[in-house]
Amino acid sequence: GAGVSQSPSNKVTEKGKDVELRCDPISGHTALYWYRQSLGQGLEFLIYFQGNSAPDKSGLPSDRFSAERTGGSVSTLTIQRTQQEDSAVYLCASSQGQVHGYTFGSGTRLTVV
Amino acid sequence: LAKTTQPISMDSYEGQEVNITCSHNNIATNDYITWYQQFPSQGPRFIIQGYKTKVTNEVASLFIPADRKSSTLSLPRVSLSDTAVYYCLVGEGYQKVTFGIGTKLQVIP
Numbered sequence: 001g002a003g004v005s006q007s008p009s010n011k012v013t014e015k016g017k018d019v020e021l022r023c024d025p026i027s028g029h030t031a032l033y034w035y036r037q038s039l040g041q042g043l044e045f046l047i048y049f050q051g052n053s054a055p056d057k058s059g060l061p062s063d064r065f066s067a068e069r070t071g072g073s074v075s076t077l078t079i080q081r082t083q084q085e086d087s088a089v090y091l092c093a094s095s096q097g098q099v100h101g102y103t104f105g106s107g108t109r110l111t112v113v
Numbered sequence: 114l115a116k117t118t119q120p121i122s123m124d125s126y127e128g129q130e131v132n133i134t135c136s137h138n139n140i141a142t143n144d145y146i147t148w149y150q151q152f153p154s155q156g157p158r159f160i161i162q163g164y165k166t167k168v169t170n171e172v173a174s175l176f177i178p179a180d181r182k183s184s185t186l187s188l189p190r191v192s193l194s195d196t197a198v199y200y201c202l203v204g205e206g207y208q209k210v211t212f213g214i215g216t217k218l219q220v221i222p
Contacts, residue, residue, distance in 0.1 A: 004156075035212070042200070043157070043212035091156045101147075104156025 002026075004105035006092050012111045013082055021077040021108045025094030032075050033102065034067060035091040043091065049075060082112045117201045122217040131188045133216050135201030138182050143205040146177060146184045151198045151215070160199075161186070196220045
């Protein structure tokens, strides 16, 4: 596609429920990144995919967080048993060839109530 | 990964040139310097990238001194629509990158 697409754009969930966030990267981009941004804060790295593999999962905050990427394209970030501190904007970016030329999506705003 | 330091906030009047400096004292030989712009409720947007000396595109200029321990993003004749957060990143290749808090630029009418 023309840009990175994320869905849903907004998600309100009850504490303890599981949520899935989806990212459709730019076609042909082999690298895919997930970041989290809390209100008024910078971006916190979560995980990076190169193709379908994830060489760097060091940013995932707990074992409640997991992510997968299939077919070298779409990625899903899953948060199990959501907590209020999980509330944030989750941003996805993709890249191909350029050192740090990430293209970001508009994010999913997650609110845990 | 090289750590970066930039001002938390800056104010500027419309029509002025704005220079935002980023310090990166432990930049590595292969590291590039990249700047992003983020508007509220949007993901960051790539502005400009450089390795050394000066780079210019239709949006901004990037000045990098010979020792590469700092860089300056220059925005010519800013308008209200340039009000945003600007992030300086240093690194190379595909790797974990920390964006930090960035510099919040407020353009005043």
